[in-house]
Amino acid sequence: MDHPxxxxxxxxxxxxxxxxxxxxxxxxKELFTNEGYGSVSSRMIASHAGVNxxxxxxxxxxxxxxxxxxxxxxxxxxxxxxxxxxxLTRRLAEHAVSRLHGEGTALQRALDDSAGDPDLQAVYxxxxxxxxxxxxxxxxxxxxARAHASLMxxxxxxxxxxxxxxxATALRALDRELLTNRLQALLDLCLEDFGASxxxxxPRDANGPGKS
Numbered sequence: 001m002d003h004p005x006x007x008x009x010x011x012x013x014x015x016x017x018x019x020x021x022x023x024x025x026x027x028x029k030e031l032f033t034n035e036g037y038g039s040v041s042s043r044m045i046a047s048h049a050g051v052n053x054x055x056x057x058x059x060x061x062x063x064x065x066x067x068x069x070x071x072x073x074x075x076x077x078x079x080x081x082x083x084x085x086x087x088l089t090r091r092l093a094e095h096a097v098s099r100l101h102g103e104g105t106a107l108q109r110a111l112d113d114s115a116g117d118p119d120l121q122a123v124y125x126x127x128x129x130x131x132x133x134x135x136x137x138x139x140x141x142x143x144x145a146r147a148h149a150s151l152m153x154x155x156x157x158x159x160x161x162x163x164x165x166x167x168a169t170a171l172r173a174l175d176r177e178l179l180t181n182r183l184q185a186l187l188d189l190c191l192e193d194f195g196a197s198x199x200x201x202x203p204r205d206a207n208g209p210g211k212s
Contacts, residue, residue, distance in 0.1 A: 021059050023049045025073075028066045033106050037067065037114040064119045071127060074107050081139045088139075089152075089187035090180075096156050097180045100163050101172055115164045128153060144194050151190040159183070 027049035031040045042063050046053035060066045080091045102109060114120050136149035162168045171179060 020049075020051060020055060024051060024056060024059065025066065025069060028063075029070050029074075029107060032067070032070070033110045037111055037120055038117045064123055067120065067123050068126070070107065071123065072131070074105055081135050085139075089184045089191070092152070092156060092187055093180045093184035096159050096183055097176060100159060100168055100179075101176075112164075128157065132156075140191075147194060148191055152187055155183070155186050155190060 024045065028040070028045045031045055031048060035044075040063070042056050043053050045063070045066065046056055056062065056066065060069060080095050081088070083091065098104070099108075102112065104112075111120060132153045133146070133149045136152060137146045140148055142148075159168070159171075162171065
C-alpha cells in the first residue's frame with residue numbers, strides 16, 4: 001500500500017512516513033548514482049521505491065528536493081570545517097584537490113557528469129550558502145567572518161569551476177602536494193585581516209580571524 005502513513009495517528013503512522021521517506025531517498029540515490037541525475041525522473045524513483053509519485057512531491061517537492069536532501073546527507077564539506085582551526089585551510093585544500101582529481105563519493109562522481117543540468121546547478125547554488133559560507137562564518141566567529149568565509153568559498157568554487165569548464169588538465173598534471181600547498185596558501189590569505197587603516201604593502205597579522 002502506497003500510503004501507510006495515512007492510516008491513523010500515533011507512532012505507527014510516523015514510523016511509516018519515516019520508512020517511506022527513507023525508501024524514496026535510497027531509491028533516488030541509487031538511481032542518480034547509476035543512471036545520472038538528468039536521466040532519472042520522479043516516476044522512475046517512485047516505481048523503484050514502490051510508492052505513488054505524489055509522495056515524492058509531498059515529502060521533497062519533486063526531484064530537485066530529493067537531490068537537495070541527498071547532498072545534505074552525502075556532503076562532506078560541513079564536516080571538514082569542524083576541528084582544529086590551525087589546520088582548517090589544510091583540510092579544505094586537500095578536499096578541493098581531491099575533488100579536482102575526480103575523487104569523492106559515488107554520488108558526487110555521478111553528479112559531476114550531470115554538472116550542466118539546470119536543476120543541479122540551482123541546488124548547488126543554494127548549498128554554497130547553507131553548506132559552505134554559513135558554517136564557515138560561524139566557525140570563524142570573528143569580525144568580518146562572513147567576508148573571510150565568502151572569499152574562501154570563492155577560491156574553492158573557482159577551482160571547481162575550472163574543473164567543470166575545461167577539465168583542469170594543467171592543474172591535475174601538477175604535483176599534488178605542490179598544488180595542495182599553493183591552494184592552502186591562497187586560503188591562508190583569505191583569512192588575513194581586512195584592516196581599514198592598513199597601507200598597501202604593510203605586513204599583516206598572520207593569525208587572521210579564526211587562527212589566533
